[in-house]
Amino acid sequence: MKCVDDFRLRLGGRELVPIMIGGMGVDISTAELALEAARLGGIGHISDAMIKTVSDRRFDTKFVSAKQKRYKHNVANVDKSDVQFDLGDVAEATRLHVGRTMEAKRGEGLIFINCMEKLTMNAPRETLRVRLTAAMDAGIDGITLAAGLHLGSFGLIEDHPRFKDVKLGIIVSSLRALQLFLRKSARTGRLPDYVVVEGPLAGGHLGFGLDDWMQYDLRVITAEVIDWLSQEKLDIPVIPAGGIFTGTDAVSYLETGCAAVQVATRFTVAKECGLPAKVQQEYFKACEDDIEVNGISPTGYPMRMLKSSPAIGAGIRPNCEAFGYLLDAKGHCDYIDAYYREVAAHPGQKNIEVWDKTCLCTHMRNFDCWTCGHYTYRLKDTTRKNEDGSYRLLTAEHIFRDYQFSKDGRIALPE
Numbered sequence: 031m032k033c034v035d036d037f038r039l040r041l042g043g044r045e046l047v048p049i050m051i052g053g054m055g056v057d058i059s060t061a062e063l064a065l066e067a068a069r070l071g072g073i074g075h076i077s078d079a080m081i082k083t084v085s086d087r088r089f090d091t092k093f094v095s096a097k098q099k100r101y102k103h104n105v106a107n108v109d110k111s112d113v114q115f116d117l118g119d120v121a122e123a124t125r126l127h128v129g130r131t132m133e134a135k136r137g138e139g140l141i142f143i144n145c146m147e148k149l150t151m152n153a154p155r156e157t158l159r160v161r162l163t164a165a166m167d168a169g170i171d172g173i174t175l176a177a178g179l180h181l182g183s184f185g186l187i188e189d190h191p192r193f194k195d196v197k198l199g200i201i202v203s204s205l206r207a208l209q210l211f212l213r214k215s216a217r218t219g220r221l222p223d224y225v226v227v228e229g230p231l232a233g234g235h236l237g238f239g240l241d242d243w244m245q246y247d248l249r250v251i252t253a254e255v256i257d258w259l260s261q262e263k264l265d266i267p268v269i270p271a272g273g274i275f276t277g278t279d280a281v282s283y284l285e286t287g288c289a290a291v292q293v294a295t296r297f298t299v300a301k302e303c304g305l306p307a308k309v310q311q312e313y314f315k316a317c318e319d320d321i322e323v324n325g326i327s328p329t330g331y332p333m334r335m336l337k338s339s340p341a342i343g344a345g346i347r348p349n350c351e352a353f354g355y356l357l358d359a360k361g362h363c364d365y366i367d368a369y370y371r372e373v374a375a376h377p378g379q380k381n382i383e384v385w386d387k388t389c390l391c392t393h394m395r396n397f398d399c400w401t402c403g404h405y406t407y408r409l410k411d412t413t414r415k416n417e418d419g420s421y422r423l424l425t426a427e428h429i430f431r432d433y434q435f436s437k438d439g440r441i442a443l444p445e
């Protein structure tokens with residue numbers, strides 16, 4: 031029987047261990063986690079979600095307070111269209127995060143950045159161009175374009191000197207989305223270097239409907255994509271994601287023509303992961319019934335999370351002056367409507383509850399929106415308990431090597 035280590039991902043003349051740790055927004059997939067994947071010969075992702083917050087935390091910059099100060103006069107205003115990002119600051123924060131990570135890189139693997147295009151930042155094209163350009167300037171090995179895939183993204187950066195050499199990948203949840211993207215970006219003369227096919231069991235936002243996600247199957251979508259690419263004689267590595275929990279699961283995909291796998295949930299309980307240790311215990315403790323897919327993300331995409339996430343029902347004032355990553359081109363976010371609707375319905379009430387939407391920026395920033403993959407309830411089977419009854423965190427290396435070498439559906443427990 032084979033293990034993942036019997037396969038290699040060929041990408042840009044390199045041979046990599048075919049394990050890619052997926053991007054997990056607002057520094058859940060930290061530089062430390064990504065660096066471990068690269069050191070071990072695979073691919074790790076950092077994320078550019080809320081990059082200024084990440085930079086403030088890591089490098090003691092003051093981007094968030096500066097923005098908040100600049101737009102303080104607007105906090106009680108429902109109209110957020112004036113609240114714009116300083117593009118120079120976005121570039122600087124990106125260069126810091128990417129640059130420092132790349133300087134620390136060791137080993138044969140690669141570091142990519144996950145770039146969620148649904149972070150429209152009140153000026154979708156301009157901010158996206160700056161984010162992508164700054165990441166390339168700072169030496170990132172590759173960029174994975176995710177959530178809300180903008181069909182014209184390649185066009186935004188086609189004049190960059192690294193446009194041909196940086197690895198560019200896209201995340202899709204259907205063959206149709208891939209076909210649309212390829213048609214739209216054909217003009218740039220450049221194909222994606224890899225395609226991540228994300229199925230309905232993944233963490234974070236899902237590319238399916240709130241009511242129909244359970245009808246889809248990653249194996250079926252992946253096979254459709256592989257068949258179509260081979261019919262079209264397009265040699266693009268296909269990387270499935272979502273619910274690949276063991277090395278044996280991974281092998282079953284690699285044996286059917288996938289080039290690698292993208293995994294994330296197993297790494298949410300790694301020491302190098304950005305989630306606070308207390309939250310990691312919530313992930314360990316979760317049972318299947320404690321996890322739901324709901325519609326509270328203002329992006330409009332369904333999102334999977336623990337039902338006990340403090341973000342659910344929390345009625346805080348929108349924080350767009352400090353953050354504002356989800357504001358669309360007109361300065362609008364669905365949470366703003368939901369919040370002010372509840373304020374109007376409960377005049378004079380100090381603490382209100384908002385159940386249908388959440389202030390995702392604030393809650394992701396504070397690690398209060400506990401997004402997770404479907405199989406989070408199996409994490410408890412991947413470790414041992416401490417004497418105090420808590421679960422033992424794992425090293426990223428342990429989890430990575432378990433994916434790489436395990437056979438027969440086994441999961442190696444820590445020593």
Ligand SMILES: Cc1cc2nc3c(=O)[nH]c(=O)nc-3n(C[C@H](O)[C@H](O)[C@H](O)COP(=O)(O)O)c2cc1C
Pocket residue numbers: 051052053054055056058077079144146176177201228231232233234235271272273274292293294295296298401402403404405
């Ligand atoms: C906590 C968490 C946060 C995530 N955040 C993002 C994100 O910011 N952007 C993204 O494209 N995918 C995100 N994902 C999806 C992962 O990158 C990955 O594709 C998927 O979860 C893989 O499935 P698995 O978790 O079952 O291994 C997230 C997943 C988890 C578990």
